[in-house]
Amino acid sequence: MSDRRLRIALLASSRFAVRQPFAGGLEAHVSQVAHALAALGHHVTLFAAPGSATDLPYDVLPVHTFEMTPQSRDDYLTPAWTVHETHAYVSVMLELAGPLRDSFDIVHNHSLHYIPLALARTVPMPMLTTLHTPPLPWMESAVALPGGVASAFAAVSAYTAAQWLPVNGVVPVIANGIDLTAWRPGAGGDYAVWSGRIVPEKGVTEAIVAARRAGFPVRFAGPIGDASYFEDEVKPLIGPDVRYEGHLRQDELAELVGSAAVALVTPRWEEPYGLVVAEALACGTPVAALARGGIPEILDWSSGSLARPDDPDELTRAIRHAASLSRADARLRAETHCSQNVMMQKYLDRYYQLIGARVRSTRPQDRPAA
Known part of the structure; x- marks a missing residue:
């Protein structure tokens, strides 16, 4: 594993804030990954829902929002939250492809939205997507776009990797880990x-x-x-x-x-x-x-x-x-079997592999001798 310090963008939910008490396991997991990467000396920027914790050792990339017109809000066929979520992910991917194109070495996508996958080919840095769910319909549709999806993948379990096999082919497993210093042994009880x-x-x-x-x-x-x-x-x-x-x-x-x-x-x-x-x-x-x-x-x-x-x-x-x-x-x-340290080492190894592959693929070819 390289000792190069990386600039890492983490994409989380634009709907549920990453802060305690956590809305669910995904938010807790992303927070843990952000803390672990920062503790190892990497520069972490988190894209997450408004209200996410900012008094921590990482930056927060604000979610872009907009005000819907009354006519849009009255469309009972389209829940407002789905519109706002799609707008937020389109906005952040456009920022990564434009103003922020030189700000990061890699994007680690933990979202369950299809837009980061669909627009992965527009950003100059490599993307790693962790598969936290079975193949959701819209995510599967993004993977099936013509030309394929420009993201590498990791699954949180062998079971999940098997579910994605017909969609993505073989997906490496990087099992979730937890901070064993935060979850300490207790004395037990009667309940x-x-x-x-x-x-x-x-x-x-x-x-x-x-x-x-x-x-x-x-x-x-x-x-x-x-x-x-x-x-x-x-x-x-x-x-x-x-x-x-x-x-x-x-x-x-x-x-x-x-x-x-x-x-x-x-x-x-x-x-x-x-x-x-x-x-x-x-x-x-x-x-x-x-x-x-x-x-x-x-x-x-x-x-x-x-x-x-x-x-x-x-x-x-x-x-x-x-x-x-x-x-x-x-x-x-x-x-x-559940160590955060093992998980983070595997993620970092994957980051460096992807960054190295991207550098090699974009390096100008040597000119043939005259």
């Missing part, structure tokens, strides 16, 4: 913990029901992403043995997770990675999870227990088994 965005696809209700059957009280935390779901399905389950802790900052969440006997991860969809699994293991808390998506790549027999989706009895048994596992083994699993 089960669940954390994440409170939306139907994350399955908090399944976690609560299974934990009750297994004999564990539940404490859960996260932003309420679907108010109707919370009111209609989650709130009725709250009682003396089930407590909602709110939307917590990272340090508060680490304390809650580290003080639990077992962490529950119960998605209704195929999780591309499962950041909450890594966070729980780093806190020394064994995990009972549904075997979906990339989650089985993180857990092993010493650190957690997997259950088949849609099998409540098996999930109940998995909770009881995981709670009996060694907290030291859970932490060891995080140290060997």
Whole structure:
């Protein structure tokens, strides 16, 4: 790995701010990457939604906004947020292709929007796109543009890489990692913990029901992403043995997770990675999870227990088994398989490879001898 200090543009969500408490795992991940790169001496500029933290060791590239006319706002077929999001990404890509063309060595795209992919060929610096999701329709359409897409790719898990195989071909895997100094081992306790965005696809209700059957009280935390779901399905389950802790900052969440006997991860969809699994293991808390998506790549027999989706009895048994596992083994699993340092080394190696390839491809060819 080179010791050259790089100028790196990170593209995040133009809709959700990168600041604590985080809106979701993607925002937490991008913040962590920005901090890690800055700590290694690189110059980081973050493109993210208004309200993103600015009192940190990186610059923030403001999101370009505009005022919609009343006629545009009244178009019920097009949600206003989609217009603003597309405008923001078109604007930043035009800036990278124009006024900022000499400001960066590489662009690292973490957005879930198609515009950075569609316009990647317009910018002079290489782009690396991390695939945090399955192939979303608009992203897939950008990859399929004539001439291909001018971005390299990395997937957060082998599962996600396999999903993108028919679209992109073989995609290297750079598994997510977490800051093991921020997620420290806790003493454990007598309750089960669940954390994440409170939306139907994350399955908090399944976690609560299974934990009750297994004999564990539940404490859960996260932003309420679907108010109707919370009111209609989650709130009725709250009682003396089930407590909602709110939307917590990272340090508060680490304390809650580290003080639990077992962490529950119960998605209704195929999780591309499962950041909450890594966070729980780093806190020394064994995990009972549904075997979906990339989650089985993180857990092993010493650190957690997997259950088949849609099998409540098996999930109940998995909770009881995981709670009996060694907290030291859970932490060891995080140290060997979920390290931020390993992730950042792989990303930096990829940056230098892409920059070197771009330099070689644009270098004037030697003139033939007369």
